[in-house]
Amino acid sequence: MFTERIRREYFGGIFLFFFLVSNIFAGTTGKIAGKITDAKTGEPLIGANVLLVGTTMGSASDIDGDFFIINIPPGVYEIKVSLIGYASVTAQNIRVSVDQTTKIDLSLSEEAVEMKDVVITAQKPIVQKDLTSTESKVSGSQIAMLPLEDVQSVVNLQAGVVDGHFRGGRSSEVKYLIDGVAVNDAYSGSSALEAEVNSIEELQVLTGTFNAEYGEALSGVVNQITKIAGSSIEGDISFYTGDYLTNRKSLYQNINSISPEDVYNFQGSLSGPIPGLENLLKFFISGRYIYDAGAIYGRRMFNPSDSSNFSANNSEDWYIGAAGDNKYVPMNDNKRYTLQGKLSLNVGDGGRGIVLSGMYQDQQYRNYDHRFKLNPDGDYKKFQKSYLTSLSYTYVLSGAAFIDLVGSAFTTEYKQYVYEDPLDPRYVKPERMRDVSGNAFLTGGTQNWHFNHTTSTYTGKADLTWQINNIHQLKTGFEYKYNNIDYKDFQIVIDASTNYKPSLPMPGAFNFNEYNANPFQIAAYFQDKIELDYLVVNFGLRFDYFEPDGYFLKDPNKIALLDNLEPPFPDSLMAKAKSKYQFSPRIGLSYPITDKGALHISYGHFFQIPPFEYLYRNPNFRIPLTGDYPENIGSTIGNADLDAQQTIMYEIGLQQELVTNFGITITGYYKDIRNLLGSEIHIKNEFKKFSKLINRDYGSVKGFTISFEKRFSDGIGASLDYTFQVAKGNASDPNDAFNKAQANPPIESNKQLVPLNWDRRHSLNFTVTAGMPGDFIASTIGKLGSGLPYTPSLQNQRTGLENSENRPAYFNVDLYLTKYFSLFGNQVSVFAKIYNLFDTENEIDVFGDTGRAGYSLELTRAQEAPRGVNTLEEYFTRPDFYSAPRQIVVGASFSF
Numbered sequence: 001m002f003t004e005r006i007r008r009e010y011f012g013g014i015f016l017f018f019f020l021v022s023n024i025f026a027g028t029t030g031k032i033a034g035k036i037t038d039a040k041t042g043e044p045l046i047g048a049n050v051l052l053v054g055t056t057m058g059s060a061s062d063i064d065g066d067f068f069i070i071n072i073p074p075g076v077y078e079i080k081v082s083l084i085g086y087a088s089v090t091a092q093n094i095r096v097s098v099d100q101t102t103k104i105d106l107s108l109s110e111e112a113v114e115m116k117d118v119v120i121t122a123q124k125p126i127v128q129k130d131l132t133s134t135e136s137k138v139s140g141s142q143i144a145m146l147p148l149e150d151v152q153s154v155v156n157l158q159a160g161v162v163d164g165h166f167r168g169g170r171s172s173e174v175k176y177l178i179d180g181v182a183v184n185d186a187y188s189g190s191s192a193l194e195a196e197v198n199s200i201e202e203l204q205v206l207t208g209t210f211n212a213e214y215g216e217a218l219s220g221v222v223n224q225i226t227k228i229a230g231s232s233i234e235g236d237i238s239f240y241t242g243d244y245l246t247n248r249k250s251l252y253q254n255i256n257s258i259s260p261e262d263v264y265n266f267q268g269s270l271s272g273p274i275p276g277l278e279n280l281l282k283f284f285i286s287g288r289y290i291y292d293a294g295a296i297y298g299r300r301m302f303n304p305s306d307s308s309n310f311s312a313n314n315s316e317d318w319y320i321g322a323a324g325d326n327k328y329v330p331m332n333d334n335k336r337y338t339l340q341g342k343l344s345l346n347v348g349d350g351g352r353g354i355v356l357s358g359m360y361q362d363q364q365y366r367n368y369d370h371r372f373k374l375n376p377d378g379d380y381k382k383f384q385k386s387y388l389t390s391l392s393y394t395y396v397l398s399g400a401a402f403i404d405l406v407g408s409a410f411t412t413e414y415k416q417y418v419y420e421d422p423l424d425p426r427y428v429k430p431e432r433m434r435d436v437s438g439n440a441f442l443t444g445g446t447q448n449w450h451f452n453h454t455t456s457t458y459t460g461k462a463d464l465t466w467q468i469n470n471i472h473q474l475k476t477g478f479e480y481k482y483n484n485i486d487y488k489d490f491q492i493v494i495d496a497s498t499n500y501k502p503s504l505p506m507p508g509a510f511n512f513n514e515y516n517a518n519p520f521q522i523a524a525y526f527q528d529k530i531e532l533d534y535l536v537v538n539f540g541l542r543f544d545y546f547e548p549d550g551y552f553l554k555d556p557n558k559i560a561l562l563d564n565l566e567p568p569f570p571d572s573l574m575a576k577a578k579s580k581y582q583f584s585p586r587i588g589l590s591y592p593i594t595d596k597g598a599l600h601i602s603y604g605h606f607f608q609i610p611p612f613e614y615l616y617r618n619p620n621f622r623i624p625l626t627g628d629y630p631e632n633i634g635s636t637i638g639n640a641d642l643d644a645q646q647t648i649m650y651e652i653g654l655q656q657e658l659v660t661n662f663g664i665t666i667t668g669y670y671k672d673i674r675n676l677l678g679s680e681i682h683i684k685n686e687f688k689k690f691s692k693l694i695n696r697d698y699g700s701v702k703g704f705t706i707s708f709e710k711r712f713s714d715g716i717g718a719s720l721d722y723t724f725q726v727a728k729g730n731a732s733d734p735n736d737a738f739n740k741a742q743a744n745p746p747i748e749s750n751k752q753l754v755p756l757n758w759d760r761r762h763s764l765n766f767t768v769t770a771g772m773p774g775d776f777i778a779s780t781i782g783k784l785g786s787g788l789p790y791t792p793s794l795q796n797q798r799t800g801l802e803n804s805e806n807r808p809a810y811f812n813v814d815l816y817l818t819k820y821f822s823l824f825g826n827q828v829s830v831f832a833k834i835y836n837l838f839d840t841e842n843e844i845d846v847f848g849d850t851g852r853a854g855y856s857l858e859l860t861r862a863q864e865a866p867r868g869v870n871t872l873e874e875y876f877t878r879p880d881f882y883s884a885p886r887q888i889v890v891g892a893s894f895s896f
Helices: 002-020 140-144 151-156 430-434 556-562 612-616 736-741
Strands: 030-038 049-052 058-060 066-072 075-083 086-096 101-103 106-108 118-121 135-139 174-178 200-206 220-226 234-244 263-273 281-292 297-299 328-330 334-345 354-365 381-398 401-417 449-467 472-491 512-517 520-531 536-547 551-553 574-576 580-594 597-608 635-637 645-659 662-685 688-713 716-729 762-772 776-785 810-823 826-835 887-895
Touching (some): 066 449, 086 101, 151 200, 151 220, 234 826, 263 887, 512 612, 551 556, 556 662, 556 688, 688 736
Parallel strands (some): 030 106, 086 118, 174 220, 635 688
Antiparallel strands (some): 075 086, 200 220, 234 263, 354 381, 401 449, 472 512, 472 520, 536 580, 645 662, 776 810, 810 826, 826 887
8 A cells, every 4th residue: 555655656647747847958959069161361250050960950150160069968970061062071079968068160162074073081089178166077978998897986996086975075965967957866866867888878976066056966967868769770688607716715605606697787778769660759768677696695594583592501402593594695695677768759849849758777786794693584675676767858049048947756765674564474573583692693583673655756957058149058957846755664563562572563663663744846047158268257146945844853952742742742942943044156277378278167056954864763752761871872753954065166177188199187175064963862761762863963075186198099098196195083983972872881082083994094996998999909908006994993992083993905806808799790709707807805894803804802801712613713704805706707789
């Protein structure tokens, strides 16, 4: 019933918004501009026709010979220029990117008798002179030539990005878009839907002071632009299979069992015009299924229902109830299905017309929990489904102006449980989780919490783009976003009161949380891009408004008064959360210093409402008594009256072409981070303590990047970037104060800046691609970085200074090899991908007492062996403390 209600809301929301509101994307198109001159005299030519070949889009040169074509989806194009009395010129291989002006100046020669049309091949300039802040654009063809499996891998390859953290910010501070539509889960703030790499036309990654049209982000934006259909039927099918191959057999169980069923992938796409309606309808569809069993296995020695007794001092008197089948079970496996479709209707000249898009993704996965290594069936399974639907209409006002209207609906369903039915008799009482002592694997038991949240976001926005003249491009837009958050979590009760059968707790109890909230947001922006020969200016102003739809406790010290009350609570204790709004000015300047170099500087204010999970957490304000553990904090209460988080960003950068096809970019940046989400501790009495979420955290980030690019030519291309960065703050996690107060003895919260958990001081990325497209390609990706910080734990002391030491350095190399063949005029390829080529043991987590992943001093300090079935050495062998071992896959593809 719950699922059916969600589906009704989802499709009802689509219907409502398609008919009542209109919405647009963030940037999804680019512009071509240039000058047409006489080849002999250099004088500008008036009235030359400029046609974007294969489309109905075009322009004509003005009195100064200037022309522009706007509203062009990203891709590779050719333009044809013609004028009576002159030989026509066709320029090929013109790459158009999102939010960028592609400059192309052409000269026409007076037409002689029998003179043929002139054809030239354009090259994308190394220096992007209209770039006013840092951004990276990676085309689908570039991604296809590198060992990359998903969008996040491409994002993490960009300078200044560390495992999803952009320039030192928290991972929830990044906005993810697909064709300009936001796909962040409003509940958690994380990306909830990802386009597959085989459907990407261009990936735009913004890490600098991005323009005012982009909101709801403090650190960066990722815009995934998917492919559109061409003028002919095209398609591709590919598959691969493989497994992990490593010599670290003492670390990984079952690693010797090589099976093609452990890692496999199928994907394909089909696009083109609808037969019989070639000039009216085009389609693009793609799909992918991928399964990866992961490298970490447990062994089903015990079933969750098994019971053991290790209380006796003599191990010979222990009772061990092991009824498992001893089979190996993957414990960090991941399975994902993705389906995408796009239907384009051409309703007039010069525009994209109407586009209906849809995407569905279903993911099932587990995160390894070391305690369950011998009882793998007792741990959580996680499920996430995402649905995205959008309908866009581009209304072309003239060759210089157009309006985008789009309606979108995005829903994410997340579930986490051991067994789907909470009354499943296989759930067992929580005491089974305490059969063993510390440093021992569980010999039975189940995780007894159920989590379920569904977030639906319906967005409406209208956007006007107006190229006023050759200098000013004006963009302005309005957005309305309505959210529905449906949340439920509870702990299954199994005790004497339920006759030791699984049952649900009473609604409103501290172990039962349920709420539904409908916050909404309104935004508007104005942006002017001024392009002069000697200067480019991007100036914008954004307005954001948020209505939280929630209540908060007026005085946290009176929380005990709610213990015997049921919601709705009296107005004397509660207050309605206030509306929030803010203005965000942003400006960027680019100054060409030579014909092959440009300097840019930018400044901007950025605001973001915290993820909704922090606004509505623990909606009934129930705080359990800590009882026998008075040092513990009972719970955390949310705060619907949280303010927006703020970042002020500064940037200066230089682009310079050194020689043909080779350039360098140097960028320095600084971020002042304020009003971040944090928590504070409240103490009612010795046995009733809790934390409340507030805006209290802060930080700063400073750094610089140096990037080199060798554009692919003469059979080789390469890139290299180095980032130095210092990211500090008073806390890495909004729950930091709560977590520290749980320690015994409690740890005082930081009053000074310390390195953040993702503060990687030095990062080096490189790519090399060699070969000939269509024949043979070999490419490699390398990453080298200093170790992330950790907090040392010192014997006979509480802890060392937070994040005062560093883990070992990180190094990884991936390799891609592919050979192309022709089969009946179609392209066939065979390929191999090797991830972690050198099988490097990267220590991504460490023991606090040694700073290493492979050894803890607890092995020498322990006074006795664990009361369980494992040795101390076995328990301190942590495969999850290392990055994945070498993985090899082989496959084939067919394109037509």
